Amino acid sequence: MRQIVSFVVVFALSLGTSFAQEWRTFTSMEDRFSANYPGEPEVTEILWESEYGAMLPGRVYTVEQGANKYAATVVDYNPIVEILTEKGKICPPGLAGCEGTTAARRSDNNGAGYWKTDIRGAMIYVTSQYLKSDVTVTDYMWNWLGQGPEVHQLQLINNADQARIFVNIYMHHNWLYILEETAPENGPPPAIFHQSISLFEEDGSRAGHGGLYFNAPEVDPDQTFTFGGGTN
Secondary structure, eight states, X not given: OOOOOOHHHHHHHHOOOOOOSSOEEEEETTTXXXXXXXXXXXXXXXXXXXXXXXXXXXXXXXXXXXXXXXXEEEEEOTTHHHHHHHHHHTSOTXXXXXXXXXXXXXXXXXXXXXXXXXXXXXXXXXXXXHHTSSEEXXXXXXXXXXXXXXXXXXXXXXXXXXXXXXXXXXXXXXXXXXXXXXXXXXXXXXXXXXXXXXXXXXXXXXXXXXXXXXXXXXXXXXXXXXXXXXXX
């Protein structure tokens, strides 16, 4: 399996130690989010490799307090259009993964280099990486943030030390957010951190979509594909 920049590894390498007296709201207008932390988070710059091989800029905001860990990873997927389109130009002619095509389907649906597919599948890709690690899944559900964006929620047990891990995954305006909260086996269950997130618009206003929000490139409305006599 090809090597990827694993967020699990990034967390392990970038965790700092912070001992706080109280919880407080931390806000990053640069990455358009806020969350409650038990102290000022350490910020680590990362490069994130997407499912289809785009290297994207990101940051991890982490506080470690005793056996509890709180980490928010934010990745900007907006450069992926240019990155994967350019990558597709140097691939061998006719290779579907470069041109963004699949059998009987135009490239408009996937995007050159599969950039549209990469954005649409980003949350599932993150989930798949957690499921491949040495954990037991105790809950996996779809939900939504009060501001509108959909959420993928995971509750896990680390098989090595029985620590409990809560993960919330969001996409908003092509920004990927992963909130990971870890608590020891016999400690209080994680809750405060991953429930505290707020997302912001580019102008700094609090995001509010007035309904459910799904982050995905639009499909060309003129696209129809026929399979076995039916139309999709």
